[in-house]
Amino acid sequence: MIEAIKNHRSIRKYQKKEIPANLLEEILLAGTRASTTGNMQVYSVIVTTDNVLKEKLWECHFKQDMVLQAPVILTFCADFNRFSKWCMINEAKPGYNNFLSFFTAAIDAMLVAQNVCLEAENKGLGICYLGTTTYMAEKIINVLKLPELVVPVTTVVLGYSDEEPGLTDRLPLGAVLHHETYQNYSEKSIKQLFSEKEQMEFYKNIVKENGLENLAQVFAQKRYTRNDNVFFSKALLSVLEKQGFMNNE
Numbered sequence: 436m437i438e439a440i441k442n443h444r445s446i447r448k449y450q451k452k453e454i455p456a457n458l459l460e461e462i463l464l465a466g467t468r469a470s471t472t473g474n475m476q477v478y479s480v481i482v483t484t485d486n487v488l489k490e491k492l493w494e495c496h497f498k499q500d501m502v503l504q505a506p507v508i509l510t511f512c513a514d515f516n517r518f519s520k521w522c523m524i525n526e527a528k529p530g531y532n533n534f535l536s537f538f539t540a541a542i543d544a545m546l547v548a549q550n551v552c553l554e555a556e557n558k559g560l561g562i563c564y565l566g567t568t569t570y571m572a573e574k575i576i577n578v579l580k581l582p583e584l585v586v587p588v589t590t591v592v593l594g595y596s597d598e599e600p601g602l603t604d605r606l607p608l609g610a611v612l613h614h615e616t617y618q619n620y621s622e623k624s625i626k627q628l629f630s631e632k633e634q635m636e637f638y639k640n641i642v643k644e645n646g647l648e649n650l651a652q653v654f655a656q657k658r659y660t661r662n663d664n665v666f667f668s669k670a671l672l673s674v675l676e677k678q679g680f681m682n683n684e
Contacts, residue, residue, distance in 0.1 A: 439557040444602065446561030449504040449594035458558060459507065462593075465554035469546040477536075478544035479514040480551075481579050481587075482507060491578045495571040496590065501563060505592035510568070510575065511548040513540030515680075516584040532584065537680040541588045548589050561596035564589055570667045572674045583679040604632055 463480065471477070483489055484507055492510075493502040502508060515536050519529035530536075552562045568575060568590045575587045610628040620628070629650075632638060638650050645653050655661075675681050 436553065436557050439553060442602070443552075443556060444561070444600050445563040446592075446594075446596045446598060446600070447499075447501045447563055448596070448598040449501060449506070449561065449592070450597045451504075451506075452595045453506050454560065454594065459593075462551055462554045462558060462560075466547040466551035469543075469550040471543045471546065472539050475518050476543065477513065477515050477518050477531075477540040478547050479512045479517070479585065480547065481510040481512065481581075483510065483579075484508075488578065492575070492590075495574045495578060496565050496567045497571075499565070499567070501592050502565070504597075505563075505594040507593040509548075509551065509591045509593060510579060510587050511544040511589050511591070512581060512585050512587050513537055513544050514585045515540055516582050519584060532679045532682040534675065534680060534683055537586065537675055541586075544588045548591055551593075552591060555593055559595075560593060563592050565592065569671055572671055573677075576674065576678070581678075586674060586678050586680065604635065606632065 459482075463482070466480065467476070483492060489503060489508055492508055493499070496502050515529075515531040519531050522529040548564075552564075555562050566589075568587050572587055575581075575590075576585075579587070581587065606628055633650050641653055642648070642650055645657055647653055647656065672681070
């Protein structure tokens with residue numbers, strides 16, 4: 436497992452090869468062994484293999500081809516629907532239609548997703564997280580018929596790899612590690628921590644292709660812009676309200 440962790444790669448091209456049902460079940464079962472708040476398991480996993488539904492999800496995920504290529508699409512959802520119904524059946528009034536409960540359930544869902552990914556890679560499969568899930572949450576809700584108190588938080592494509600990409604770079608451990616308390620970054624330390632990334636030919640070419648001065652500008656002005664962040668933030672907040680997670684009175 437430690438080798439699977441150290442050799443993680445995001446796979447975006449997949450073979451036309453089905454995943455055996457028993458293997459998929461084993462991987463998903465490993466997901467359910469993830470830590471969960473209060474042992475409530477306030478998440479759900481939607482397993483999609485139907486080609487018609489996959490095409491609809493492909494449109495939701497900005498038409499990324501791996502959604503059509505991978506044999507299995509897993510949508511991980513924050514889910515207080517099941518737990519709330521259990522409470523009501525047992526005459527216990529649930530109080531989970533608020534933002535804190537969504538956040539709790541979203542954490543649960545992400546922990547499960549990571550367990551699933553680790554076990555899948557450990558079994559020789561390839562995976563890729565889709566960050567487009569929260570951008571297009573409302574459309575995904577409609578496609579997958581998600582009820583109130585259920586919101587998708589991430590999606591993973593799963594299958595047998597049809598490519599061999601190299602390892603993606605990471606900042607040095609010192610960039611993310613703080614001892615005892617948070618040690619804020621000086622301008623000098625920021626430059627040191629990002630210098631190796633900025634000097635890679637791969638990123639230099641990206642800066643050049645975008646006609647900008649440096650890599651930070653690529654991220655802030657092209658990839659993840661303020662306008663996009665504000666737009667999708669409003670969209671997600673609207674989804675949370677529609678799905679019943681914003682009653683904070």
